Every structure is written in C-alpha cells, then in structure tokens.
Amino acid sequence: MLEIDGISKRFGATIALDGMTLTVRPGELYGFVGANGAGKTTTMRIALGVLAADAGEVRLDGRPLDAASRRRIGYMPEERGLYPRMAVDTQLRYLAALRGRSAAAAREAANRWTERLGLAERRTDEVQRLSLGNQQRVQLAAALVAEPDVLVLDEPFSGLDPMAVDVMSEVLRERRDAGAPVVFSSHQLELVERLCDRVGIVRAGRLVAEGAVAELRDASAVEVVVDAPHAPPGWADGVAGVARARDAEGGTVLTLADASDATLGGVLDAARRTGPVHEFRRRRPTLAEIYRDAVADHPDRGAAA
Numbered sequence: 001m002l003e004i005d006g007i008s009k010r011f012g013a014t015i016a017l018d019g020m021t022l023t024v025r026p027g028e029l030y031g032f033v034g035a036n037g038a039g040k041t042t043t044m045r046i047a048l049g050v051l052a053a054d055a056g057e058v059r060l061d062g063r064p065l066d067a068a069s070r071r072r073i074g075y076m077p078e079e080r081g082l083y084p085r086m087a088v089d090t091q092l093r094y095l096a097a098l099r100g101r102s103a104a105a106a107r108e109a110a111n112r113w114t115e116r117l118g119l120a121e122r123r124t125d126e127v128q129r130l131s132l133g134n135q136q137r138v139q140l141a142a143a144l145v146a147e148p149d150v151l152v153l154d155e156p157f158s159g160l161d162p163m164a165v166d167v168m169s170e171v172l173r174e175r176r177d178a179g180a181p182v183v184f185s186s187h188q189l190e191l192v193e194r195l196c197d198r199v200g201i202v203r204a205g206r207l208v209a210e211g212a213v214a215e216l217r218d219a220s221a222v223e224v225v226v227d228a229p230h231a232p233p234g235w236a237d238g239v240a241g242v243a244r245a246r247d248a249e250g251g252t253v254l255t256l257a258d259a260s261d262a263t264l265g266g267v268l269d270a271a272r273r274t275g276p277v278h279e280f281r282r283r284r285p286t287l288a289e290i291y292r293d294a295v296a297d298h299p300d301r302g303a304a305a
C-alpha cells in the first residue's frame, strides 16, 4: 500500500502541494486527476523520492520510503527519461540491472515486455528512431522491467493511439489484478472513469474529492430528466423539492433537494398533470461533470481537464 500523508511543497512563492494526502491500496487502480499545475507531477516525484517534501511522509506498506523500497516502485515520469541513442533492448536490460536484476532476468524481462507491448520488431532500434507513441511504450516497459511491486505513472496515456491505449489499459489492469497498487495521472476523464477503481481529484495542491466513481456520482446532486412534451415552460416551478430546472437532453433536467420517494413521486405527479410523460429517470453525472463541480470555485487553476 502506498500512502502519501500530508505532503506540502513550495517552489519559492508557489505552493505546489498543501497537505496532499492519499492512499493507493494493493490491487487498486487509482486515477489522479486535476488541472494543469494542480500538483500531480510534484506528488508523484515526491512519492518516488526524486524530489524532497517540505513536510509530510510517504510510506510503502506502512514504512517510510527509503532507497530500498523506492526500487520496488516502477515509475513513468512525465518528462520521460530514455536515452535517445540507446537501442530499446539494451536500454531496458540496463534499467533492469540498475534495479538489481541479474543479467539473465533482465534479458528475459526485456524480451517479455517488448513482446507484450508490441515492440518486438523494434528491439534493436535506437529509441530516438521510434514514433512518440512507441517511445511511450518503451517508457512503460522501462517502468515494468524490474518487476516492481507498485506502479506510479505520470500521464501514461497522453498521445497514444487507440490501440496503444488498449494495450496500456490492459497492462495496468493486469498489474492491479496481480495485487499491485497502481496510480496514474490523466486528463482523459472518460478513460479514468472506465478504468479506475478509485479516483482522486486534486485542486491547488490538495485532494478535494476522492472515491469510486459510483460513490462520487451518488454523492453528487440528485438530478432527474423528465420528458413531458406537452409541459408548459416553468411547469416544475414550485413543486416540492425542486431546487432548479433547466431544459436539456430532450426534456427538463431537475435538480432535487433529495431522492426520497415523496420528492420523486411529487415531481412525477406534477409532470403527469401536464400530459404524457415519455421519460422519467435519475441522472448521474459523468466524472467530467463531477470534476468540473469540484474545481469550479478555482477558475484560475481549474479551467482545463
């Protein structure tokens, strides 16, 4: 289990992290989302010991990180970190050896991961001669080649074609299913929603929402979509429990005070009084909508996901 506990970090006048706290459990795929500059990369760098925190602690399986436990983490840095002129397999074997693997184990792992990631034909090519997407596959192989217990990946999906997204997703799921804590940052919220067991939303250096996507959806405002084609404008005004109404999605979207039977029944009755009701359903927000709500009061740092 990887625990990031109350980490703070300043760069001059900039507060990059302000009490960042999150836990990635064994066998969990954790999505780390937030606007540009919110603090994701800084958190990951500190988790890897590439950068020192001003305050707080990172623990792996309950113990503060040290040089030995850091070697158990496979890291894919945002700035990528490959040697452009080295051949793919030489590089992977070198990185595995650096992390203490024997020459035979390093060779075996380099072969296995290049095969798995569709790079078998490119093993002897210099990294700089590969397309950016293929370089990214090599970067993933580099994070995996020493058989790490934990994976920390900074925007592993950015710039990948759909096939490569599938391969990356599959490998992350496999590591998760094998019991590893896996955390990655991404701006691709649909992908995070599809893939992750839990999601953390970071804003201005701290976590502002966390949970399974289903939990975050259930915790958000209660909305229903009502398609009552003969309903006059303003039909829901004054109905008990209706906080807000807007026209969208081929009907009216109502924000309700609660999801009690009384409130829902009252709204349905009011809709029926206008004529036929073609649709009446609870609407749960997407992760992108939850994200926008979570960062909404910080438009300066929360504009883009």
Ligand SMILES: Nc1ncnc2c1ncn2[C@@H]1O[C@H](COP(=O)(O)OP(=O)(O)OP(=O)(O)O)[C@@H](O)[C@H]1O
Pocket (backbone or CB within 6 Å): 011, 014, 015, 016, 034, 035, 036, 037, 038, 039, 040, 041, 042, 043, 078
């Ligand atoms: N080495 C540094 N020196 C000065 N400021 C830095 C440094 N690294 C990060 N920062 C600042 O810390 C804040 C957090 O940056 P960080 O890179 O962690 O954000 P991020 O969430 O990873 O953003 P992105 O989605 O753009 O990758 C930003 O304000 C950034 O400008």
